[in-house]
Amino acid sequence: MVQNHEKAIVVGAGMAGLVTARVLSDYFKQIIIVERDTFPDEPVDRTGVPQSFHPHRMLPRGQIILEQFFPGFIDDMLDKGAQPAHLEQTVLVNRHGSIAAQSPDKSASSSRALLEWVIRKRVQQIQNIHIISDTEVTGLTTSDDRQTITGVKTKDRSGPRTEDTLTADLVVDTAGRSSKASRWLEALGYAIPTTERLKVSLGYSTRYYHIPEHMQQEWKSIMSDANPEKGTSTSLLMRIEDNIVMALLFSAGGNHYPSTDPEQFLEEMKEVQAKGLDELLQKLEPLQGPRGYRIQESVRNHFEQMEKWPSGLLVLGDALCSFDPIYGQGMTVAAIEAETVGACLKEQQSNPHPDFERRVFQRIQKAIAPAWWLSSISDLRWDGVEHSDADVLQGAAFAQKYIDLYTKKATKLAVEHNDKSMHGAVFMMNGLILPPREFFNAHILAMLLNDGGSPEELELRAELGEVEPEGYQARIDELIPSFDDAYDERVLGILAAIKQQAGAKS
Numbered sequence: 360m361v362q363n364h365e366k367a368i369v370v371g372a373g374m375a376g377l378v379t380a381r382v383l384s385d386y387f388k389q390i391i392i393v394e395r396d397t398f399p400d401e402p403v404d405r406t407g408v409p410q411s412f413h414p415h416r417m418l419p420r421g422q423i424i425l426e427q428f429f430p431g432f433i434d435d436m437l438d439k440g441a442q443p444a445h446l447e448q449t450v451l452v453n454r455h456g457s458i459a460a461q462s463p464d465k466s467a468s469s470s471r472a473l474l475e476w477v478i479r480k481r482v483q484q485i486q487n488i489h490i491i492s493d494t495e496v497t498g499l500t501t502s503d504d505r506q507t508i509t510g511v512k513t514k515d516r517s518g519p520r521t522e523d524t525l526t527a528d529l530v531v532d533t534a535g536r537s538s539k540a541s542r543w544l545e546a547l548g549y550a551i552p553t554t555e556r557l558k559v560s561l562g563y564s565t566r567y568y569h570i571p572e573h574m575q576q577e578w579k580s581i582m583s584d585a586n587p588e589k590g591t592s593t594s595l596l597m598r599i600e601d602n603i604v605m606a607l608l609f610s611a612g613g614n615h616y617p618s619t620d621p622e623q624f625l626e627e628m629k630e631v632q633a634k635g636l637d638e639l640l641q642k643l644e645p646l647q648g649p650r651g652y653r654i655q656e657s658v659r660n661h662f663e664q665m666e667k668w669p670s671g672l673l674v675l676g677d678a679l680c681s682f683d684p685i686y687g688q689g690m691t692v693a694a695i696e697a698e699t700v701g702a703c704l705k706e707q708q709s710n711p712h713p714d715f716e717r718r719v720f721q722r723i724q725k726a727i728a729p730a731w732w733l734s735s736i737s738d739l740r741w742d743g744v745e746h747s748d749a750d751v752l753q754g755a756a757f758a759q760k761y762i763d764l765y766t767k768k769a770t771k772l773a774v775e776h777n778d779k780s781m782h783g784a785v786f787m788m789n790g791l792i793l794p795p796r797e798f799f800n801a802h803i804l805a806m807l808l809n810d811g812g813s814p815e816e817l818e819l820r821a822e823l824g825e826v827e828p829e830g831y832q833a834r835i836d837e838l839i840p841s842f843d844d845a846y847d848e849r850v851l852g853i854l855a856a857i858k859q860q861a862g863a864k865s
């Protein structure tokens with residue numbers, strides 16, 4: 360249990376580190392963020408965050424949490440030149456058709472570098488947070504019995520490589536995918552439980568273009584869904600600051616990685632579900648790339664299962680659980696985790712619990728379970744993607760067929776009857792606002808199974824098995840996890856308000 364609240368150290372000034380430091384600033388007298396990178400003078404990419412070149416979207420839940428901790432951050436981003444995404448249409452294309460959608464709320468589309476810059480500037484203004492740059496954390500320091508983490512070992516990266524130690528009552532490792540927390544703990548004699556792994560073998564290829572002035576007014580961003588059965592890539596054309604378009608190709612499973620050759624990149628753009636992207640891109644001015652990024656595994660650590668865990672240590676963000684980035688979950692999950700730490704620290708004030716750190720991990724696992732499940736079931740559609748424990752994702756095929764048929768009906772309703780009433784549900788579920796249990800239910804299932812015997816309906820029936828309509832809910836309960844406690848009162852309140860708004864409009 361964290362005894363004192365004098366000093367906390369946060370390892371890494373990425374998205375998880377910045378938001379966590381903001382949360383801790385309400386509970387600790389002093390917070391030190393230790394970052395290995397030099398911070399650039401302008402919002403540009405830095406070496407410690409190599410993913411920064413690629414498109415970064417913030418999901419609705421993440422935006423809500425960031426707005427709570429950094430009120431007005433969207434305005435800051437817009438002031439800094441981010442694209443006002445709520446003023447622009449996005450064309451969503453899938454195999455059943457295309458729908459133009461627009462965010463009802465103010466939102467900003469930007470490079471990852473600009474988003475991080477804005478949040479970092481806010482954090483730097485908080486009086487009890489101090490950021491040390493050019494300093495790598497090289498290990499943990501402990502009490503003699505190794506049961507308490509007392510601080511970190513550091514190495515200066517800018518000058519003579521001086522080694523030092525910093526003491527703290529709480530160390531939070533937010534060092535991202537390159538975190539060494541598990542290795543350090545093992546070296547200290549702790550037994551790390553088996554890590555859950557999704558072998559995903561995914562590839563990104565991103566190229567930047569400038570939109571010529573005469574096209575800027577009419578520009579629409581485009582999201583073209585993958586068709587994993589045919590091996591068709593996802594594509595995204597996203598406008599960010601300075602009228603730059605990030606054009607992305609993505610696929611998973613390892614059978615094909617999107618090309619980083621400029622000509623081949625355009626060839627592959629011809630094959631995606633949205634037609635004419637290659638011609639559209641040829642009207643723009645190429646700037647940088649294509650540049651690739653590959654990830655072999657999504658990884659979820661289960662520190663909550665450890666019987667022994669040292670007091671004074673937490674691990675958050677990608678260091679705890681990393682996701683397939685195509686679903687845009689990583690930064691939102693980092694924000695959910697930081698928010699959960701805040702809720703646990705608040706409880707701790709009135710009801711101190713000796714097992715504080717493990718309780719934090721337990722709460723976090725519940726909070727992030729829907730994100731892990733949603734991205735995993737979606738990735739499993741790709742040939743070559745495998746989960747390390749097949750039982751964990753038992754309802755995956757049913758869930759995916761259900762989502763596919765729902766998407767088909769929602770798209771047809773929008774295209775043929777200009778009725779977008781079904782359209783928002785999958786978006787809100789993937790945006791981590793709508794609990795899966797509200798989406799997967801007997802009522803919707805009955806509606807889906809009335810699709811004129813279409814191939815999608817037959818596939819869904821095959822996954823459902825021989826079940827009468829009265830048994831639909833029980834079967835869903837068997838197949839779809841309940842995700843108890845993953846959505847707190849506040850999120851459910853926001854969901855209720857959205858539904859009310861939608862009801863008032865229709």
Ligand SMILES: Cc1cc2nc3c(=O)[nH]c(=O)nc-3n(C[C@H](O)[C@H](O)[C@H](O)COP(=O)(O)OP(=O)(O)OC[C@H]3O[C@@H](n4cnc5c(N)ncnc54)[C@H](O)[C@@H]3O)c2cc1C
Nearest residue numbers: 371373374375395407410415416496535676677684689690
């Ligand atoms: C190609 C790609 C696209 C993505 N797109 C999206 C998206 O659209 N939406 C989304 O939400 N997420 C996206 N993500 C995920 C997102 O980048 C991460 O989930 C998010 O940044 C997690 O934050 P983090 O702080 O855990 O890690 P990071 O942001 O990676 O930060 C880790 C920080 O720790 C520092 N560090 C590492 N080791 C040390 C050390 N020993 N000492 C000191 N400092 C250290 C690093 O320099 C870095 O600053 C994407 C990821 C990839 C790979």
